[in-house]
Amino acid sequence: MDTRSKAVAARKAFLKLAAADGELKNAGLAAVKDALQSRAAAVFEANARDIEAAKASDLPAPLLKRLKFDDQKLAEVCAGIESLKGMPDPVGRIISARELDDGLELYQVACPIGVIGVIFESRPDALVQISTLCLKSGNAVLLKGGSEASRTNRELASTIAAATGAAGIPEGWIGLLETREEITQMLGLESLIDLIIPRGSNQFVKYIMDNTNIHVLGHADGICHVYVHSDADIGKAVRIIVDSKVQYVAVCNALETLLVHRNIARALLPPLKTALEKAGVTIRGCAETRSIIPAEPAGEADWRTEYLDLILSIKVVDGLDEAVNHINTYGSHHTDTIITEERRKAERFMDAVDSANVFHNCSTRFSDGYRYGLGAEVGIGTGKIHARGPVGMEGLLIYKWKLYGSGQVVADYSGDGGMPFTHRPIEHA
Amino acid sequence: MDTRSKAVAARKAFLKLAAADGELKNAGLAAVKDALQSRAAAVFEANARDIEAAKASDLPAPLLKRLKFDDQKLAEVCAGIESLKGMPDPVGRIISARELDDGLELYQVACPIGVIGVIFESRPDALVQISTLCLKSGNAVLLKGGSEASRTNRELASTIAAATGAAGIPEGWIGLLETREEITQMLGLESLIDLIIPRGSNQFVKYIMDNTNIHVLGHADGICHVYVHSDADIGKAVRIIVDSKVQYVAVCNALETLLVHRNIARALLPPLKTALEKAGVTIRGCAETRSIIPAEPAGEADWRTEYLDLILSIKVVDGLDEAVNHINTYGSHHTDTIITEERRKAERFMDAVDSANVFHNCSTRFSDGYRYGLGAEVGIGTGKIHARGPVGMEGLLIYKWKLYGSGQVVADYSGDGGMPFTHRPIEHA
Numbered sequence: 069m070d071t072r073s074k075a076v077a078a079r080k081a082f083l084k085l086a087a088a089d090g091e092l093k094n095a096g097l098a099a100v101k102d103a104l105q106s107r108a109a110a111v112f113e114a115n116a117r118d119i120e121a122a123k124a125s126d127l128p129a130p131l132l133k134r135l136k137f138d139d140q141k142l143a144e145v146c147a148g149i150e151s152l153k154g155m156p157d158p159v160g161r162i163i164s165a166r167e168l169d170d171g172l173e174l175y176q177v178a179c180p181i182g183v184i185g186v187i188f189e190s191r192p193d194a195l196v197q198i199s200t201l202c203l204k205s206g207n208a209v210l211l212k213g214g215s216e217a218s219r220t221n222r223e224l225a226s227t228i229a230a231a232t233g234a235a236g237i238p239e240g241w242i243g244l245l246e247t248r249e250e251i252t253q254m255l256g257l258e259s260l261i262d263l264i265i266p267r268g269s270n271q272f273v274k275y276i277m278d279n280t281n282i283h284v285l286g287h288a289d290g291i292c293h294v295y296v297h298s299d300a301d302i303g304k305a306v307r308i309i310v311d312s313k314v315q316y317v318a319v320c321n322a323l324e325t326l327l328v329h330r331n332i333a334r335a336l337l338p339p340l341k342t343a344l345e346k347a348g349v350t351i352r353g354c355a356e357t358r359s360i361i362p363a364e365p366a367g368e369a370d371w372r373t374e375y376l377d378l379i380l381s382i383k384v385v386d387g388l389d390e391a392v393n394h395i396n397t398y399g400s401h402h403t404d405t406i407i408t409e410e411r412r413k414a415e416r417f418m419d420a421v422d423s424a425n426v427f428h429n430c431s432t433r434f435s436d437g438y439r440y441g442l443g444a445e446v447g448i449g450t451g452k453i454h455a456r457g458p459v460g461m462e463g464l465l466i467y468k469w470k471l472y473g474s475g476q477v478v479a480d481y482s483g484d485g486g487m488p489f490t491h492r493p494i495e496h497a
Numbered sequence: 498m499d500t501r502s503k504a505v506a507a508r509k510a511f512l513k514l515a516a517a518d519g520e521l522k523n524a525g526l527a528a529v530k531d532a533l534q535s536r537a538a539a540v541f542e543a544n545a546r547d548i549e550a551a552k553a554s555d556l557p558a559p560l561l562k563r564l565k566f567d568d569q570k571l572a573e574v575c576a577g578i579e580s581l582k583g584m585p586d587p588v589g590r591i592i593s594a595r596e597l598d599d600g601l602e603l604y605q606v607a608c609p610i611g612v613i614g615v616i617f618e619s620r621p622d623a624l625v626q627i628s629t630l631c632l633k634s635g636n637a638v639l640l641k642g643g644s645e646a647s648r649t650n651r652e653l654a655s656t657i658a659a660a661t662g663a664a665g666i667p668e669g670w671i672g673l674l675e676t677r678e679e680i681t682q683m684l685g686l687e688s689l690i691d692l693i694i695p696r697g698s699n700q701f702v703k704y705i706m707d708n709t710n711i712h713v714l715g716h717a718d719g720i721c722h723v724y725v726h727s728d729a730d731i732g733k734a735v736r737i738i739v740d741s742k743v744q745y746v747a748v749c750n751a752l753e754t755l756l757v758h759r760n761i762a763r764a765l766l767p768p769l770k771t772a773l774e775k776a777g778v779t780i781r782g783c784a785e786t787r788s789i790i791p792a793e794p795a796g797e798a799d800w801r802t803e804y805l806d807l808i809l810s811i812k813v814v815d816g817l818d819e820a821v822n823h824i825n826t827y828g829s830h831h832t833d834t835i836i837t838e839e840r841r842k843a844e845r846f847m848d849a850v851d852s853a854n855v856f857h858n859c860s861t862r863f864s865d866g867y868r869y870g871l872g873a874e875v876g877i878g879t880g881k882i883h884a885r886g887p888v889g890m891e892g893l894l895i896y897k898w899k900l901y902g903s904g905q906v907v908a909d910y911s912g913d914g915g916m917p918f919t920h921r922p923i924e925h926a
Contacts, residue, residue, distance in 0.1 A: 083825055087848035160848075167869050172859060176867055181881050183850065230851030262881050275800050283712075283882060311906030397510050418899050419516035419589075422611065430601060430902025439910070440603055440898070441595050441920035452610050453712060454883040457898040468870070469846050469886040473859025475733040481868070486559040491870035 069243075071210075071253035075260040084238040085206045086180050090157030095201055096237040101149045103231035104196070104224075108142055111227065114219040122216050134353060137192040137220050143197040152204045155443075159206045163467055165494035166453045167322060169487065173476040173494060178465045180206035182262035186446075187252050187276070189268055190214025190222030197444050198294065199242050205464040210261070212245040222246075223439050245311045255280035265447045265463075270374065278283065285463055289321025289400035290372050292432040295391040295417065297408035298331040298467075305336055305407045306343050306431065309380075312405065312429040318376050318437040320448060321403050321425075321435045325371060326382045327391045331355070333384045337361045349378045356384035371398040388413060392420045399423060401450040403435040408480035423448050424457035498672075500682035502641075503576040504671030504689040506611045507637035508730045511572050513667040514635045515609050519586030523634055525666040529652075530578045530599065532660035533625070535864060536652075537571055542873075543652040553643050556708060566621040566625050574625040577873060581633045584890075588635045592896055594923035598916065600903040602923060608796035608893045609635035611691035614683050615875075616705070618696055619643025626873050628671050629759045632661065635767040639683060639690070639799065641674040651675075684709035695732050699803065714892055715852045716879040718803050718829035719749025721861040726837035727760040732838045733858065734765060735772050738809075740860040741834065743776045750854075750864045754800060756820045759785070762813045766790045778807045800827040810832050818840060830879040832864040853879050853886035 069077070105110070115137040120133055150464070151385075157334050161178040168174055181463075185208050188194045195213055202209040213221040225244040233239050244249060254261060259282045266276040266286045294312055296305045312323035329335055334354065337467060339360045352370050353363035363382065365454045370381040395404050403425040404415040414428040425435040435458060437445025442460030449456040455463035480485050498506070502752055502814040514522075533540070551564055590607040599604055609657040615637050617623045624642055631879040642650040651755065654673040659714040663667050674683060687710045695715045700784040725734045741752035756763055763779065770790045771781060782792035783797050800823070814820050817835075824833050832854040834845040843857040854864040864887060866874025871889030878885040884892035885896060910916050 083849060083851060084823070084849065087845060091726065118651070166869060168863070168870065179848075281710075283880075301904070307904060307906050311908050315907045392512070400544075414901070416516060418897075419510060419608075422512060422515065425895065425898045426901065427900040427901060430900055430905040431907050432901055433907035434597070434902075434905070435600075435898070439597060439907070439918065440595065441918060442665035451712075452883070452895050454881070456895065466881050466885065468847075468852065469854045469864070471854065471856040471859055471863055473845070473857060473863075475730070475736060476859040476863070477736050478744045478860050479740050482744065488866065489870060 069251045071245060072257060074210060074240075074243035074245070075183060075257045077253065078210055078243050080258050081238040081241035082180065082182050082206075082208035085203075085208060085241055088206060088237070090159075092198070092236055093157065093204055093206065094153050096232045096235045097149050097153045097200055098236035099145050099231040100200060100203075102227050103227050104146065105143060107223075107227050111137060111142075111220065111223045114223040118217055118219045123138060123319050127216060131190065133217070134189065134191045135216055140200060141193045148197055149200050150198055152445070153343050155204065158204065158461055158465055162496040164237050165342055165496045167474065167492040167494055168471075168489050169481075170490070172455040172476045173472045175470045176467050176474070177470050180466045181230075181464055181466050183208045183210065184265045184464065185210045185212075185258060185261050185282070186213070187212045187251060187264070187268065188267045191218040192217045192220040192224055192333070195221050196228070198446065199225075200462060201444055201446060201461060202484050203237065203241070205461055208241040209381055210243045210245055212254075220247060227295075250456065252279075255282065258282050265446055283453055283458060284451070285447055285449045285450050285453060285455060288400060290322070290402045291324050291372070291398065292321055292402050293325050293399060293404045294323055294432065295327040295388070295395070295404070295406045296329060296332060296336055297386075297388060297406060297410070297413055298329040299409050300332060300336070300407040301409060302332075302336055302339065306340050308346055308405065308407060308429070308431050309340060310343050313344070313349055313380050314378065315431065315433050316477050317378055321432050322376070323432050324374055324381065325382055327385050327394055328382060328385050329358075329387060333357070333360055337382070344380065347378070349380050351380055353382045354384055357382045374400070388417060392417060393421070395421050396398055402448075403432045405428065405430065407463070430447055499676060499689045500679045501686060501689070502685065503639060503672035503674070503688045504612060507639055507672050509637075510607065510667035510670035511611050511637035511659045514632075514637060514670055515588070517666070518547050518633060518703045518880050519588075519667055522586065522635065523582050524662045524672045525661040526578050526582050526629055528660040528664035529625075529629060529632075529657050530575050530655050533575065533653075535573060539657065540566060540571075540649060540652045541655075543648040548581050556645060560619065560645070563618065563620045563644055567570070570622045574622050577626055578629050578686045581629055583761060584633065587894055588824070591622050591925040594925045596921040597900075598905065598910075599916050599919070601905045602901045604901070605896050606899050608897045610893055611894050612637045612639065612689060613643075613893065614690050614711070616641045616693070616695045616697065617643070619645040621646045621649040624650050625657070627875065628654075630873055630875060630890060630893060632666065632670065634890055637670040639672045639674055641680055641683075646671055647675060655818055669772050674709055676835055681708075684711065687711050695739050696876055703741065712882055713877045713880070714876050714882060714884060716829065716831060716887060717876050719751070719802070719831045720753045720803050720827065720829040721750055721831050722754050722756055722828060722833045724756040724814075724817070724833070724835045724841070724863065725758060725765060726835060726842055727758040728815060728838050729761060729765070729769065729836040730838060731761075731765055735769050737836060737858070737860050738769060738833065739776055741862055742773070742778055743807065744860065744862050746807055751805070752861050753803055753810065754827070754916060755809055756814050757811060758816060758820075759813050761794055762786070763789055766811070768820045772786055773809060776807070778809050780809055780811060781834060783813055803829070804808055817846060821846060825851050826830055831877075832856065832861045832924050834859065834861050860889075
């Protein structure tokens with residue numbers, strides 16, 4: 069089947085799935101879990117072949133680990149499916165409700181977005197996670213996983229499609245894309261696809277964003293900042309900075325640039341340098357930083373760089389306003405933290421920084437769907453569409469307006485003798 | 498000032514306005530109201546010159562009426578400003594709140610979107626309405642009104658800019674664009690502008706959507722449907738269809754195509770034809786329609802046409818599923834109504850129709866911000882970004898995640914000995 073046909077099938081399926089009740093969707097989830105367990109041997113075998121090929125092409129060890137789909141990963145995705153089953157149906161949740169007049173009631177109700185295109189890394193468990201999230205939320209999905217996992221993904225996708233088909237879920241709701249060419253084709257199908265969620269490298273996400281008219285939920289850069297205000301607790305600051313930088317260095321919510329208030333720079337930088345050195349971090353500093361501690365010079369290019377490495381750039385600033393300006397100029401609207409003992413300063417920073425996640429006195433590494441308690445993470449968005457920051461199930465939902473009448477027409481409410489609206493709130497759960 | 502400079506100034510202003518408290522924004526609104534009243538003579542004079550020029554170029558009477566800015570319009574916009582002042586600050590509203598651990602609290606909080614570009618019809622009161630909505634919600638705005646109103650708009654915009662500047666609102670938050678070339682320039686400023694709201698003709702909105710990478714909140718077509726189910730009350734159906742079609746024929750939420758269940762067609766169509774004829778409506782029907790009542794023939798092209806005129810296309814269908822398929826194929830995701838006495842059928846229709854507004858037993862003409870009780874309407878969106886359907890203040894807001902800690906780092910919650918998260922909901926207003 070070509071990409072357009074897969075998208076057409078997905079759209080047809082979505083239009084049915086949008087109206088499916090919670091029980092049917094849960095039956096589909098149960099069927100997925102059963103099928104994954106009964107077909108485990110075939111999935112593991114496909115995965116063994118993917119691993120073999122990856123080893124032959126010298127895939128680095130951490131990527132090999134992500135590629136692995138074994139008993140433990142199977143148990144994890146099955147636990148995830150169980151927890152999805154236990155959740156209330158997110159479709160139909162009432163967001164607001166208002167009586168317009170006697171017997172004329174308006175409800176703003178959560179509904180699925182439609183057909184979602186997801187492009188993800190070589191991690192087969194992600195295929196199960198994403199597709200079951202889409203099923204629970206009534207969306208159809210086109211999936212393109214990393215090519216290293218192609219055999220495992222094919223086995224998983226066909227298992228899920230067959231199991232859900234047998235359970236009465238509309239066919240075509242899950243489609244697997246297998247080549248880069250298919251991604252390119254998908255990017256042009258704006259009348260069929262409602263949202264693209266790209267996960268992957270900076271360059272890759274940028275490419276997606278620049279080459280489609282479809283809404284994209286994602287992030288390219290993750291240039292995150294910590295700003296240490298003049299009154300900060302030094303011990304707290306050092307701990308938070310080190311964690312933000314080194315707890316997991318290759319991820320989008322890791323710290324890249326530290327901003328330090330001039331009045332605390334002499335007290336903070338020497339102990340910070342010791343702690344960072346112990347963790348293997350190289351420091352690049354502005355002139356003022358380098359007058360306090362030895363460091364490589366940092367300049368304009370550093371403020372715009374996501375190192376994703378054991379490198380930290382440091383800039384001394386005049387105060388909160390300069391820090392905010394720096395972040396809004398060079399940042400990527402991802403995650404930025406202020407360290408201060410004064411709540412009012414924290415509020416000013418958090419309101420003025422134009423980022424999806426703004427933190428006070430804690431590590432930038434907390435910006436993550438699991439840590440936020442959102443359940444499985446669909447992606448992280450730094451744009452300004454319906455969902456931003458770490459995005460869980462909510463990112464797969466929008467709303468529609470449902471108006472229930474009993475024969476009302478607008479003419480009766482118009483002109484000089486027109487009836488008034490009541491606009492009375494309706495209590496709802 | 499060129500368009501880019503206006504956008505740069507607007508972005509600078511937004512970054513301050515986003516952190517402004519409710520009192521300052523209300524002081525700005527009060528200053529706008531005072532200034533409009535004290536400068537009324539100058540505004541009326543500018544408007545008189547616009548009207549004169551419009552008459553000279555034979556602008557149709559209804560458009561002349563919209564162009565007029567007089568004592569009554571001034572009173573209306575001032576009343577609108579008063580009501581905005583009375584509203585709680587929409588920025589900072591807590592959407593959700595969750596404790597991640599002791600002393601680590603996550604809040605999902607409403608915040609402004611940023612710089613909004615609004616292109617609107619030749620109605621000077623819209624300039625006041627839109628700009629004050631933006632001010633209250635902490636957004637900066639670039640405005641381009643219809644050229645017929647250029648003198649009035651210039652007077653209004655400079656009055657508002659001067660008054661808010663004196664009241665301490667960051668300068669540059671309101672910018673006026675005056676030429677079509679400036680619109681084109683604005684469409685390319687995706688790093689400075691966060692959202693475009695185009696109001697105007699179908700063709701114009703389509704042009705905007707096709708020529709920018711900035712998110713667009715709007716709608717091109719408004720191909721709205723009424724579907725009459727087999728069990729419908731005929732009197733109710735006729736009233737709703739006539740109102741949907743003729744109450745205001747030139748607007749996006751007017752009915753264009755009627756779908757009729759085969760089993761009710763013979764009972765419905767003759768009385769409907771009488772009622773529609775009385776209202777001056779021409780009927781175009783499918784073959785089956787024309788076997789019941791005389792009508793011009795309707796075909797494929799009609800199902801895709803927004804007449805915006807006293808013409809109605811009618812198609813007889815097999816039932817609810819065919820109606821839903823027709824709407825999802827030919828509709829424009831705007832507003833669609835089912836007429837039935839069976840609530841379960843209504844629910845099925847409302848869940849399966851992929852439109853921003855889905856109605857039961859009432860006129861399509863209700864889909865409107867004022868009638869919904871949303872306050873002033875910013876626009877109507879048929880897309881799937883943060884806001885859809887009639888959009889009031891909510892369409893100018895998104896959210897950010899605020900995490901308040903007391904020194905927490907992710908390392909403490911990671912690995913085998915890691916602490917668990919509590920993920921306890923926090924009560925909020």
